[in-house]
Amino acid sequence: MRFFLSLILEAYAVALASMQSLGGVHTDEAKYLLNIPYPHPPLARWLLGLTDGWSHQEFFWRIVFASLCVQAVWLVWALTLGMPRRQRRYVALMWLCASALVLQAGTVMMAPLTALQGLVLLWLVSKIELKEEWAGWVGLFWLVSLFTAYQAILYLPLMVAIIKKVRIHRMAKFLYIVVPVLLLMLYTFTNPLALAAIMIKGDQGTHTTLVEKVAGFLQVWMLSGSLILSVMGTIGLARSRQWELILSFVLVSAYLFLARFDYNAILLLPLLVTGMLFYSRQWIFQVVLVIEIALSVVIVWRSIPALHPTPARAVMQVIADQHKLGDVLISGSFGHEWQYESSFPIYRYTQALVPHAQAIVCLDACIGVKIPPEWQSLGKTPMPVFERRK
């Protein structure tokens, strides 16, 4: 039965990955797939970057990420241990049907991985007793989580609660929690680009008004649990009176308030699902699940990813079809997806680089671009593209 269920779940994961792959790679995804060294720490993006020569690299990782998110339902199942079987099924389905999971499971982003790490920590919190031998593995897991993405620090209260339960020396507890954080700080200082990117992102947030920030946060919070799970999960967490759950929720919410990005909605999902464990009446689970499914359909329909290729993919495909060699020059501001879609080096347009180039792409209406007379325009591209004739 478990094997059969796993197969059905895998089919669901493949469907979610396929949905995300239709439009092509987005700039943040390209950053991880190519292992471009900012803003996040290197662990996961280094692994992804090792495969950047694979022709199906993007789809492979989409399936891996989607499978991890969907199969994590077994961990949700373990988290609900002790509840009536029917209620456990409802909670498991709530995880699978939440809009954040549907919209983000197939993306090659760090947020789904961090959310899964949060789910593992929540599962460890739910365990009544932890043996001494576990402490080191939990410390290593904490180190891995932090070196996957900075956002893992938002689950610090969960880590503190887990380590507190283990019967080891106080100093050892302190080291298991603090050493990984100090190593992450040291890493940050070895990568000035990451530091600059964090500061620029922080600075961007200062230009939005309080009302915009509140509205932005509410939108991401709603997206995380298809509104109904967001509401009921939050109330459940408040009812839990477990400081580690509440504090972690506050930290994630504060982060979403300051840096509002839809893709971070999944960071709240493990906490919201945990919030449902603090209800006992069966009808509540039934009503929440039915409403969640209905709202997820609406939310996913409204924010379904683009089904047509990104401009980067469309243009680079046309350039590759010309079977020429040389660099590709781009005039205007561009994202990392242009680097990802190209098998040739990409440079910002400067006149000095034209002799070594095979194509010039104009993203800014060719302002200041001098196209040599022997070059020709390539048709059927979303923006002006010029190529060398021979």
Add this chain to the structure above:
Amino acid sequence: MTRPPLSALAFTLVSLGVFAVLSMRFLPLVPLYLHAGTRAQTQTALNAIAEAQGWLVSDMAITDVTDQSMTFEYHPHHRGGDSLQCHQYCFTHHVLQSCGSSCL
């Protein structure tokens, strides 16, 4: 005396390994954080080089900074077979050269 559990040993070894690797990368960058002048000089040089060469700043990773020069790796990211070039920029002469050359 009881032996520490395997997990504690693994945590200690991994942490020490990560610390050693990161320290070796951090020490050459210390002037960047200690001297505002060096920091400003590096930032200006990095942006100027990126602008002149058509490079992306995200493809450039600083590996060493002194009051005379900065050393960085240029790694033009694209699908498969990325190349890695090491460059040195002399603040005094405003010259971009391959690593191993002298700024004097």
